[in-house]
Structure formats: C-alpha cells, structure tokens
Amino acid sequence: MDQIKMHLEEILRSRRYRHSLQVAHTAVKLAKRYRIDTRKAEIAGLVHDCGKNISLDRMKELLRINKADLPKEYFSAALLHGFAGAIYARNVFKIADKDILDAVKYHTVGRKNMTMLEKIIYIADVIEPKREGGKIEMIRQLAFENIDQAILFEVEDKIEFLMKNRKIIHPNTIELRNTLIYRFEFEGK
Numbered sequence: 573m574d575q576i577k578m579h580l581e582e583i584l585r586s587r588r589y590r591h592s593l594q595v596a597h598t599a600v601k602l603a604k605r606y607r608i609d610t611r612k613a614e615i616a617g618l619v620h621d622c623g624k625n626i627s628l629d630r631m632k633e634l635l636r637i638n639k640a641d642l643p644k645e646y647f648s649a650a651l652l653h654g655f656a657g658a659i660y661a662r663n664v665f666k667i668a669d670k671d672i673l674d675a676v677k678y679h680t681v682g683r684k685n686m687t688m689l690e691k692i693i694y695i696a697d698v699i700e701p702k703r704e705g706g707k708i709e710m711i712r713q714l715a716f717e718n719i720d721q722a723i724l725f726e727v728e729d730k731i732e733f734l735m736k737n738r739k740i741i742h743p744n745t746i747e748l749r750n751t752l753i754y755r756f757e758f759e760g761k
C-alpha cells in the first residue's frame with residue numbers, strides 16, 4: 573500500500589493525490605457499511621485516478637494496444653482516464669484483481685449492473701470530504717443509506733451538467749441511469 577502511495581504521489585499533482593487518499597478513506601467507510609473487502613476498496617480508491625495525468629495521445633495508444641478502441645467522439649481525457657487508468661494500474665502497479673480494475677475503469681462513466689465495489693468507488697469519488705456544494709451533502713448522506721439512490725441522483729446531476737455544457741455523454745452513463753430508473757420506478761425496489 574505504501575509503495576502505491578509513493579508512486580501515486582510522484583505521478584499525480586498534489587491536489588489529485590490528496591483527493592485519491594480521501595476517496596480511499598471514504599471507500600473504506602462505505603465498504604464497511606456494505607460489508608465488502610475494505611482492502612480492495614482502499615486500493616481501488618487510491619488508484620482510481622492514476623490515469624489522470626496520462627496524455628490523451630498516450631491514453632488512445634494504451635486503449636488501442638489493449639484492443640479497447642472506442643469511437644472517436646469518446647476521445648476525451650474526462651471520459652477515458654478511467655479506462656486508461658485501469659490499464660496503467662494493471663501494467664505498472666501490477667494489480668491483477670479484476671474487481672479493482674473494473675472499479676477504476678468505470679469510476680467516471682459507470683455502467684449498468686455495477687458491482688458493489690464499482691458503486692462504492694463511483695460514489696466515493698463524488699462524496700469525499702473535500703467535495704462541496706449543490707446536491708453533494710444530500711448524496712453523501714444517501715450513499716450510506718441507499719447507495720443506488722445516491723448513484724441515481726449523482727448520475728442525473730452529471731447528465732444534466734453534461735447537457736448544459738454541450739459535452740459528450742458516454743452511453744454507459746445513460747444505461748446506468750436507465751437501469752436505476754427502471755428498478756426504482758417500474759420494479760419499485
């Protein structure tokens with residue numbers, strides 16, 4: 573764990589490094605709450621943004637080498653840093669655990685049918701203690717009561733933001749939102 577931290581401190585800006593520590597801390601709390609492996613949560617939280625400082629060209633190359641090509645409209649650092657980060661975490665940090673790598677991979681865009689670890693990293697990224705404003709306080713509280721509800725609020729907020737700012741929305745994000753809406757509105761659970 574210390575080695576991962578030292579390496580992260582080298583490759584990330586200090587603000588991003590501190591954010592990663594906070595996400596790991598929040599992820600451990602959520603892992604306890606939802607009774608999953610806290611060590612996996614801590615590692616995934618620590619490395620979730622390890623792809624953040626990779627150049628866009630390098631991200632594209634990493635994805636191409638790993639046969640994870642995406643249509644060109646999704647070529648943005650905001651959308652790709654999770655995908656590239658998962659590859660980086662596997663190659664450089666030698667993390668082989670698929671649960672952890674998927675939590676890194678999908679921490680920004682989400683996907684339908686996320687595992688509990690994926691959900692935890694997704695929402696810990698948003699509610700870590702340094703994040704403030706808007707609906708954060710409500711989402712933070714909800715995350716410990718009903719993580720799926722928290723994700724639904726967050727994902728709708730994200731989509732609204734992306735629409736207002738004329739940004740590309742990754743289809744995973746839409747699917748995540750739709751499956752949650754279906755569950756809550758049509759299946760009532």
Ligand SMILES: [Fe+2]
Nearest residue numbers: 620621653680
């Ligand atoms: Fe991120």
Ligand SMILES: [Fe+2]
Nearest residue numbers: 591620621697
């Ligand atoms: Fe993050």
